[in-house]
Amino acid sequence: MHNKWKNQRARKIKPVRFDITQLPYDVLYNIFSYFCVHCCSTIDPLSLGTVYHNAQEWTRQPKRRERWWLQARRILFSLTLSCKALHGPAQDVLYHDLTIGYNDPRLILDLKSEDHNRIFYGVNRHMCAMAAKRLRLFMRTAGERKDLAAKVQRLSIGSGFLNHLKPLQIRSLILQAAADLGIDLMAAWRRRLASLPPGSKILYSEILLAFPSPEFTRLQNRWSEWSRLRPRNANGIGHLLAELIAVLVKLLLNLNHLDLRANGTAFLEPSSFKALGISSLPNIRTLDMDEPANFLMNMAAGPQELRNLKTLRVSETCYGLETFREALSACSTDLRTFVYEAGGPVSCVKEGVTYTTFTAAGAAEALKKHHHTLETLHLDVSLSQYIYPPLEEQMRHFTLHDFTAVRHILLNLGLLFGDITL
Incomplete structure (x- = not known):
């Protein structure tokens, strides 16, 4: 009797077959977007990190091993070739990003x-x-x-x-x-x-x-x-x-x-x-470069040419305050994220002592026109061999009081308190 009931139950329960090709286009698109660097923004700097710091984390991976996003692109490419039903959404996501x-x-x-x-x-x-x-x-x-x-919405070209x-x-x-x-x-x-x-x-x-x-x-x-x-x-x-x-x-x-x-x-x-x-480059919202000053100043004779720029990241380079101001003056007034990571010292000689020309107070002054919109501010000079000015000169006039929208801040202690040893 027990075996008979068991057999009847087995006949009633039919296996559920899931066919991914029957999913709506928007659902497939969202699934495939997890394989796209542009959509998931995985290689972007973290909220409290810098471009170079995150790059250091990436390079800890063994040299001969492929990055996950290269493997992900291969998966999307295979989907475009192997299944007509998946070709459309896979191709749309595949061409979002060009990273070489x-x-x-x-x-x-x-x-x-x-x-x-x-x-x-x-x-x-x-x-x-x-x-x-x-x-x-x-x-x-x-x-x-x-x-x-x-x-194609994102272009990333290495050096x-x-x-x-x-x-x-x-x-x-x-x-x-x-x-x-x-x-x-x-x-x-x-x-x-x-x-x-x-x-x-x-x-x-x-x-x-x-x-x-x-x-x-x-x-x-x-x-x-x-x-x-x-x-x-x-x-x-x-x-x-x-x-x-x-x-x-x-x-x-x-x-x-x-x-x-x-x-x-x-x-x-x-x-x-x-x-x-x-x-003009009206569609550019994020600019990530190691030498962007010339590009910005050449392309943005007026703010309307980069009027939608929201994120500017500068890494592995060195700016004096004057170049810093010129680069920022070329940005729109709606900048949301600014990351600056010095790659070397920019200094001047004053009364026989070498000082850096980059100060926190000067940077805050240069960013003043973005005080209503700036949400993320990273000023990182920790990798440079700076000789900092005296404390009283460094702290003079430095304030972020007017930056009402700021949510994430990274500032070196040296920028705030001079050359100190922890």
Whole structure:
């Protein structure tokens, strides 16, 4: 009797089969967003951390192990290929974020090496070649599929692999992207020559004349000779990389988060963007760079050009107060988060004693126009070898009393109380 009842119960209970493809689009989209760096903001600095501090946590991972977000992207990519029902939402999330050569431990070499070029670049050539190839493939896809390019909201480019791109490769990428955009690049560059300062005009005229012709190969060979003497060649390669970044920004019309590391950013010119028809960056809400002062001051002649900027993060660089003020003056009046992490000392000599020109009081004064909106303020100079001014000079006029919206604050004790030992 017991067995009969058991068999009847087993027949009544039917196994529940769950088919993920039957879920609504918005539910699938939310599930897949956990695999997207842009959506979950996992690699963003924590509320009470700094850019460099979090990067240090990331690099504790074994060098040869892939980052989780690289694995997550591979999962999304597999979903787009393996299932038609999941293709749409997986593809939409997959193209949210373009992260290349950024904080990948496989791009980091042992800095104890005696090879100075390897120390300087700090990257693995093979992995850089793979990252460069990925960028080339992405730009080709973005040029052919404007609908996919419009989905990209975050662009993060690391510093290592860009140096691995050869001038001819950069030239090919720029020309192809300009053709996809319907821009006569040579005509645009000829027009911009008239407005360039004399020093830059010589270099750009040389690039312009050689760019569309076989003469570019000869120019490339000369740059190769320069790069052997100076690994970070500022006379040609850096400007080409800046042009490449400008073209990439033009391709990605809906970009709202721009994260650039070092290479090319120091040479970004407003004429690079204007030649491509970019007069403003209204969609940019987050700017994360290690050398943003030139970029900001060049792109934001008026606050309307970066009118929606809400978050500015500056790391691994050093500012004096004057540069600090100029960079902040280029921001909109609606800044919500400001992170500054010094990468080296900026000092001056006063009465025979070397003092830093960066003070907490000066920083608060420079941020004064954002006192109604600023919610997060990080001023971190702990990694710099600063010689702090005397206590009374440091504390004079320093107050955050007017910053009524601030919620998270990180300030070094040295900025507040001078050079002290705990």
